[in-house]
Amino acid sequence: MTRWQALADEDARWGESGRAAELWWRDDDASDVTPSLDRLVGLARDTGMPLALAVVPAQATAALADRLADEPLVDVLQHGYAHANHALAPEKNIELGTQRPAMMTLGELATGWMALERLFGPRALPVMVPPWNRIAPVLVPTLPEIGYRGLSTFGPRARVHPVRGLLQVNTHVDLIDWKGGRVFAGEDAALGVLVTALERARSGGGEPVGILSHHLAMDAGAWDFLRSLCERMKTLENIRVRPARALFGP
Template sequence: MPLPSLARLRLDAELAHWASADRRPGLWWRDDDARAATPALERLLTTAAGLPLALAVIPDGDLAGLAAHLTRHPNVTVGQHGVDHLNRRPEGQPAGEYALDADPDHMAVTIQAGWRALTDHGLKPAFYTPPWNRLDAPLPGVLIDLGFTALSAWPGEAGEHQGLARRDAEIDLLRWKGGPRFRGTGRLLGQLRAVLERRRVFGSDEPVGLLTHHLVHDEASWRFLAWFIPYARDRFDWPPAAPVAAADVTARQAA
């Protein structure tokens, strides 16, 4: 594919800085919104070609079909992506599954039901990702009470939460305003280079997070991934998609 040569050269130069410091950056890949096995999911898994992929699953779809499909893809780690991905916020507010004044007990009951649906289908989630990365104040505490041990959102959405490992995704393949579409190769490579430079300068070993949404990729998005994933395969370390043990949600009675 034709590439903006400057962005590619700058990224290569940044990676050369890492190599000359005897370091190798990590890359972590999270894809959101799976509900079922679909042709788009198959295309994503083909693109991943066995590399670790964290799949954030909405627990209200054809989970049996999804689970059956994923048995052939041991590189995939499932996370729980909310409960139903419905926006319950008034127009003009940032989207979120829960009202701003939602009762934490109600959140816990609904999240646990989603966890149960995934787990009953053999898709026990290793992490939680709130839809729209909306990390309201009660949510981390609710997740900790339920037994979740890992959380993935957007960097800076909230600070550290004791008891919850964080692994975030900050390189978004898509732009969303006016409808999802490919963000652009030059822009993505530029963002990746900038994140890598910060990690290198500050001595951070945290993997860079790539965020994709397979159900709404346009052809330009797929073309980029078909180039970028093989490019990144040998230039990055690919840590396991699950940084911690699978969540073990404790039994909790509905209020």
């Protein structure tokens, strides 16, 4: 049985359960218009697949805002502030950590949000996507206090609401094998993780399943797979592709 057939079978199981799975797509590290950004947005438009674009505020350009102005399928999320690593070796890279005073970090985030609001208007959602998908637990309760209503990292979420007023909707399928040469993870591997995540959601609380892409780092294999996946979603009756603004609410 091919992995694509396994995906179709999992779609059928959702139908048999009388429920529908929720799938969404997030792409990280956007800041400016590039050929790969044009390709990404074009893919969303061509396939009708809603895209949540995580934008780095400190680097975001007016050209990017202009490029997205006529792309109704694209929502903008906040990707930290400057995507700057403040960890010291051998710690893992992190921007939203405890290496600096919390007020400094939160001040940068607030500045970043104002920049996104100015550039993208209502297209920007108050959803925090921490660079490298890492945020110090002590900072999470402060997010709704400074206006964020959503948090998105990677992997199964521990709770729907990590704190009052904050909804967590994660991604689960990374198309890139970062440790294996920063290349496409492979069709079998990506589909295997996707089916497993959908199975877990079906047997659990129905957590939305997220696809994670990085347009600046994708090779030909990753692009080909992403297009195939977007096209395949049109044929599955019980896996509903959802825009970020629908998942995170008004």
